[in-house]
Amino acid sequence: MTAMLADDAYGVVTEPATLTLQRLLPGPIDRVWSYLTDGELRRQWLAAGAMEEKVGAAVDFVWRNDELTDPPGTRPDGFDAEHRMTCEVTAIDAPHSLSITWGSTGGVTFTLEEKGDEVLLIIVHRRIEDPSVLLNVSAGWHAHVDVLEARLRGTRAAPHWDNWSQLRAVYAERLFD
Known part of the structure; x- marks a missing residue:
């Protein structure tokens, strides 16, 4: 397994209102x-929902974050x-x-790159204009990954x-201080 520095796990704003998160899996x-x-x-890690693997296919994501871990932790207000x-x-x-639309943002692209026995997952979430949404999305992607x-x-x-609550506090410092 390739060692990664702790900071490598954090998403970064790579252009205005775009979050990029990378993880070696x-x-x-x-x-x-x-x-x-x-x-x-x-x-098991993000949201349920059948997906047809073709452009134009609808995907109905259903998040039940309380079911992701046992225990789930304390759900924030x-x-x-x-x-x-x-x-x-x-x-x-x-x-x-894989690229998909994502609510009122500019969408999400997942890219997978083979790195020997591992795979680099790159998530790019575009046009997250509202800073509070960017903060929640940053902590969310990180916690889900x-x-x-x-x-x-x-x-x-x-x-x-x-984990999400702790990450949200860290991202508040990293993104806005």
Whole structure:
């Protein structure tokens, strides 16, 4: 396994209102791709929802973050037990890249690059104009990818909500101080 500095796990604002997060995960690439596209596997780290792997396909994401880790941690005020959002596949090149719409933002692109036995996951979330949304999204992607990494490595993830809350405080300092 390639060692990564702790700071490498954090997302960075790579251009105005764009978050880029990179994480080196255990491969092979097809396994990581399945965790992006298979609704049952994606449910284990992000959100459920069947996805047809073609441009124009709708994806109904269903978040149940209380189910991601055991224990789930303390859900912050303002978050519900379930959240839903319909997205659309805008580009796909299996198993290397997937782009989808994402609410009122400019969309998300997942890119997978083989690095020996590992896979570099790059998430680029564009046009997050509202600073409070950028803060929540930054902590959210980081916390969800922490769960994905633990699943792929066969380890136990930190309680999701507690991790998210801690990461949100860190991102507030990193992005806005």
